[in-house]
Amino acid sequence: MISLLLILLPLLTGLAAFFIKDEKLVRTWAVLTSLVTLTIAILSLCCMNDTKSLNYHCEWLPSLGASFSLKMDGVAQLLCLLNTIAYPLVFIAGWDKTYKNAKNFFALMLLAQAGIMGVFLAADALLFYFFWELALIPMYFLCSQWGGEKRVAVTFKFFIYTFIGSLLMLISILYLYGQTPDHSFSIESFYNLKLTSKQQSIPFWLMFVAFAVKMPIFPVHTWQPDTYEQAPTSTTMILSGVMVKMGVFGLIRWLFPILSTASFVWGDVITLIAIIGMIYASLIALRQDDLKRLVAYSSIAHIGLLCAGMFTQNASGMQGVMIQMFSHGINIIGLWIVVDWIERKTGTRKMSELGGLAQKAPALTIFFVIIALANIALPLTNAFVGEFLIFNGLLGSFTLYNVWYTVLAGVCIILGAAYTLRMIRKVAYGEVNERTANVSDISINGKLALGIIVVLILAAGIYPQPILDLTSGSTDSLVDKFDILRKALLK
Secondary structure, three states: OHHHHHHHHHHHHHHHHOOOOOHHHHHHHHHHHHHHHHHHHHHHHHHOOOHHHHOEEEEEEHHHOEEEEEOOOHHHHHHHHHHHHHHHHHHHHOOOOOOOOHHHHHHHHHHHHHHHHHHHHEOEHHHHHHHHHHHHHHHHHHHHHHOOOOHHHHHHHHHHHHHHHHHHHHHHHHHHHHHOOOOOOEHHHHHOOOOOHHHHHHHHHHHHHHHHHHOOOOOOOOHHHHHHHHOOHHHHHHHHHHHOHHHHHHHHHHHHHHOHHHHHHOHHHHHHHHHHHHHHHHHHHHOOOEHHHHHHHHHHHHHHHHHHHHOOOOHHHHHHHHHHHHHHHHHHHHHHHHHHHHHHHHOOOEHHHOOOHHHHOHHHHHHHHHHHHHHOOOOOOHHHHHHHHHHHHHHOOOOOOHHHHHHHHHHHHHHHHHHHHHHHHHHHOOOOOOOOOOOOOOOHHHHHHHHHHHHHHHHHHHOOHHHHHHHHHHHHHHHHHHHHHHHHHHO
């Protein structure tokens, strides 16, 4: 029942928000909704072993073999928690911002949250696809209505990429549905499929491309930097912090358990693609002057590492992915809050036009430096644990190229440190100029949001065990499945 509440609350309050005309009232309505949803997600952690309280099932389309089934395992709990943490942070950080047609903006934001929740909780393939689309539709409107001057062209590009990805996923789902003995969309029926390696190859690539577009990873990433640049920053925070995890989750929940043989066979190829994407994005980030585009390419590099970690298909790599999913979501939202504040106060995002913010905004600078260093996985920060486990997984993976993959991924970490430190130096230090001369320090609401983020960064960096305990059941079952498959194929 808890899983149903996590979807219904933002869905119903989002629909109600369309009818609230007062901007301050609808803003308060959105914040309160996000806080209540966060409370429910936290309470779900107290019911980890109570599947009756967590899960939900009812008839939906019985003639098609589809049901309204929701399943909240450890991975779903972690990502639902990330989703519910992200929204209050976004709303609080942007409390003093004004929006044209504010009721529509906040309504669409809440509807997007409901759709994302559904993706993380769906235990029926058709329902999963339904929520996948439900999450995307509000984002199209948010980007096209409240974005920058190039928003129409960029949103169209975003639509084309995601539409093609969704279509490929639907084809794969329908193919797998046709192979089920009981003609059911239930996740159990899909998990029980016994397909040969040849039968798995086409649906594997169809589904993988769909998830790769959403993450995104090279070479289907080109929509992301433009969209992040043009979208309203509040929307970008959700896109980069939470929505990209839909693709990662899709691999864990749907691709690996159902198409495990193809995942094993093509693992080396995809790992190589992911690492190439990491190097490509890192090199481009090094040359960026625009803060938004730098953070966008940094995100592509980090998601590439997540993808590589998943295809290690061992315990260390998978555990690292779990921690890193949560850590990346928190860190990237923090960076966007800083970038948004800088743009609003100085009128520019170009690092070449900034400098000296440490003198004018010391509180902001402290938060900025901590979050930026967490983004490059400094020890005692949240990302360090995740990246360390992923690297350990890469080195211990069952591939002839494990050492080379590890070395190349290590080069990306060095490049990441280079462009991040360059960003800190250009933005925070140096001489004060005409754009930064009259800048005041970050507001109370900004300090609150960034303070919470810093606490989460340090807490997860010092003591990551709760995340590992929460997701261990899901990771262990996947690793065991790949171990059995590996032994069978090597005989």
